[in-house]
Amino acid sequence: MKIGELSSMTGVSIRSLRYYEEQGLLTSVRMDNGYREFSPLAEEQVRTIQFYLSLGLTTEQIASFLTCVLKNKEAFCEEVLPIFEQKLKEIDGQLLLLSQIKTNLQDRIRSIQEER
């Protein structure tokens, strides 16, 4: 299928699909006219990419295990676990920071409201 079809089937912009290909997340063959031709499997693949992106992984991280994950269960791909664990640590750090800021903001808001 052509890139426009893949785009409308997945809801992912053509620009992003080209970017995924550039980053090695997606492959296509070129037709005589230079157009990209994607396999039907690409749809599933794009959804998988989007899913991992929604977990906050980078294209580079996704690229490191995508091929394996598309063929096997996640548990089968050695790369996956360390990346998930690292991401989890990052998120815990962010959660901590954000809660501290939240508490601080709430305190200040409260004290402003009391003072009025």
Place this chain on the structure above:
Amino acid sequence: MKIGELSSMTGVSIRSLRYYEEQGLLTSVRMDNGYREFSPLAEEQVRTIQFYLSLGLTTEQIASFLTCVLKNKEAFCEEVLPIFEQKLKEIDGQLLLLSQIKTNLQDRIRSIQEER
């Protein structure tokens, strides 16, 4: 005082001090030689700026109430409350998103570990 002094007193880079001035957060007068001269009050002011930055506010938001806040209590500055409340909403949104991702990651990590 000169910018280098202000920088070492506050731990904020010269580059950032110039940026704060550019964004209207900080003022200085120019000496005959073109050097910036800061008032002694600038030290406190820089710390205040850094504090609000650490809450995740932008220089633009800070600029909108900094002058008032430097002279009065926060409760006195009308601008402050809506900005704090908006930021709080933002943070709640981020917290929610991050916790969802965290849960998802934890589930996946667990299921990988079980499968090994």
Place this chain on the structure above:
DNA sequence: ATAAACCCTGACATTAATGTCAGGGTCAAG
């Protein structure tokens, strides 16, 4: 008077995925 340590401005780089535009081919239907 020279060297070290300041200061100045202006500009480009950083991050990461995506939007958007320009300039130009290709294809299909009328």
Place this chain on the structure above:
DNA sequence: CTTGACCCTGACATTAATGTCAGGGTTTAT
């Protein structure tokens, strides 16, 4: 054969605070 709907590449823009470099003036101490 023309028009509209595709496709291509390449490039710049986005965000926000900060780092860094170049090229050049100033001050201070020796």
